Amino acid sequence: MSSAWSKFASPSTFYPLAGRMIPVFWVLAAGSLLVGLYWGFFETPDQLGGSNAQKGYYRIIFLHVGAAWMSMWLYAVMVGWAAVGLVFNTRLSYMMANAIAPTGAIFTFLALWSGSFWGRPSWGTYWDWDPRLTSELILFFLYIGYIALHSAIDDARRADRAAALLAIVGLVMVPVIFWSINCPDPNQCAALHQRSGLGKVDGNILFAMLTTTLGFWMYSFATTLMRVRTIILTREAQTTWAAETIRAEVRS
Amino acid sequence: MFKVFWSVLHRDLLLAMRRRTDVLTTLFFFLIVVSLFPLGVGTETAVLRILGPGVVWVAALLASMLALERLFAADFEDGTLEQLLLTDQPLVLLVLAKITAHWLLTGLPLVLMAPLVGMQYHLTDPAIGIMMAALLLGTPVLSLIGAIGAALTLGLRGGGILLSLLILPLYIPVLVYGAGAVELAAVELTATRPYLMLLAAFLLSSLILAPLASAAALRISIE
Numbered sequence: 001m002s003s004a005w006s007k008f009a010s011p012s013t014f015y016p017l018a019g020r021m022i023p024v025f026w027v028l029a030a031g032s033l034l035v036g037l038y039w040g041f042f043e044t045p046d047q048l049g050g051s052n053a054q055k056g057y058y059r060i061i062f063l064h065v066g067a068a069w070m071s072m073w074l075y076a077v078m079v080g081w082a083a084v085g086l087v088f089n090t091r092l093s094y095m096m097a098n099a100i101a102p103t104g105a106i107f108t109f110l111a112l113w114s115g116s117f118w119g120r121p122s123w124g125t126y127w128d129w130d131p132r133l134t135s136e137l138i139l140f141f142l143y144i145g146y147i148a149l150h151s152a153i154d155d156a157r158r159a160d161r162a163a164a165l166l167a168i169v170g171l172v173m174v175p176v177i178f179w180s181i182n183c184p185d186p187n188q189c190a191a192l193h194q195r196s197g198l199g200k201v202d203g204n205i206l207f208a209m210l211t212t213t214l215g216f217w218m219y220s221f222a223t224t225l226m227r228v229r230t231i232i233l234t235r236e237a238q239t240t241w242a243a244e245t246i247r248a249e250v251r252s
Numbered sequence: 253m254f255k256v257f258w259s260v261l262h263r264d265l266l267l268a269m270r271r272r273t274d275v276l277t278t279l280f281f282f283l284i285v286v287s288l289f290p291l292g293v294g295t296e297t298a299v300l301r302i303l304g305p306g307v308v309w310v311a312a313l314l315a316s317m318l319a320l321e322r323l324f325a326a327d328f329e330d331g332t333l334e335q336l337l338l339t340d341q342p343l344v345l346l347v348l349a350k351i352t353a354h355w356l357l358t359g360l361p362l363v364l365m366a367p368l369v370g371m372q373y374h375l376t377d378p379a380i381g382i383m384m385a386a387l388l389l390g391t392p393v394l395s396l397i398g399a400i401g402a403a404l405t406l407g408l409r410g411g412g413i414l415l416s417l418l419i420l421p422l423y424i425p426v427l428v429y430g431a432g433a434v435e436l437a438a439v440e441l442t443a444t445r446p447y448l449m450l451l452a453a454f455l456l457s458s459l460i461l462a463p464l465a466s467a468a469a470l471r472i473s474i475e
């Protein structure tokens with residue numbers, strides 16, 4: 001087992017593997033996003049809820065929930081790679097963590113943005129200091145802090161390790177964000193996000209929501225792998241295999 | 253083992269006493285920021301009572317953060333920090349001593365100055381009491397979490413701005429519950445207990461985890 005794992009822990013063997021996987025993930029991402037969006041627009045009810053129903057604008061949920069889930073999940077994955085890097089001292093793990101950060105930050109921004117466009121018609125405001133909104137904003141700052149610290153340090157090894165430690169410290173915030181939605185009794189806490197469960201969601205809506213989330217997930221794989229390939233080439237530019245690869249890419 | 257804790261603490265306090273301006277500028281920064289707000293937003297008693305707790309906490313956050321840069325910087329420049337890392341004493345304990353010194357010089361004075369600021373904002377006496385308790389529990393957390401950021405940004409270009417970007421998001425829970433406790437104290441005094449308990453929980457958990465993380469960060473920054 002360890003030999004197979006460590007084989008692809010080397011940037012030079014991972015680079016071509018990532019190159020072969022990227023098209024697969026792009027196809028999966030495009031496919032599930034198309035299916036999810038079609039289903040979300042044409043197979044779901046036009047109104048949601050009984051009295052004071054939400055009209056078509058509720059459909060932003062298909063983007064919003066997926067983006068919010070991915071924003072938290074990608075942070076956890078980033079921390080996972082950062083921890084693997086600190087424990088096993090593998091360069092590729094740091095590169096993975098480094099490659100995930102921008103995608104995670106973009107999903108966090110998307111979740112905030114789509115949420116505020118949904119909030120305008122349904123809550124009557126673009127922004128409110130609801131616990132979940134606030135903590136998602138903190139998550140955005142955590143991503144930015146990680147990227148900023150990494151790019152501020154010139155020495156790649158120190159940058160990797162310092163940013164990894166920062167990411168792990170920031171992980172304490174992720175459970176807070178995830179559970180900040182659970183305001184069990186609206187009379188006791190003033191959260192705008194109320195407790196919800198997947199079981200309570202209409203089947204068609206749930207299908208569309210999960211499919212777009214899957215699409216976002218595959219998109220994250222594709223962009224992360226593309227970015228990690230660039231990082232590998234930049235960092236390994238002094239090695240012969242990287243120089244040959246760059247020359248081959250330039251020629252073709 | 254505690255002897256080394258005391259000697260580092262004593263050394264840091266002694267150094268600070270020899271250069272009092274460094275300590276005093278932080279405290280006057282806090283006072284000036286707090287005094288500027290009423291001039292900006294108007295001096296009505298009702299407005300100030302609402303704004304007071306938040307302003308005091310934000311000012312405390314900024315004051316504590318400004319002083320963080322100095323936590324390891326001077327020792328890093330003259331090589332003392334490297335010697336501390338090389339000793340066979342536990343680094344966690346040395347870091348904790350430095351953090352304690354930082355808190356005694358920037359956090360504790362803020363707690364003691366709180367009544368003065370409370371009077372500026374027309375806070376009631378019980379609210380001032382709660383504010384002091386909240387600051388007493390909250391400011392050590394600021395120093396503890398801040399030490400991680402200070403260790404990570406050691407010796408970097410533009411370290412100060414970067415430090416604020418890294419650390420301020422992590423300060424938010426302390427700010428929310430610290431200011432929340434004082435705001436609630438104006439309404440119902442007994443309701444502040446869960447807030448203070450949460451602040452105490454933050455203090456205990458960061459007291460355990462933050463020195464470990466700072467020590468690890470120092471080892472990364474100096475190698």
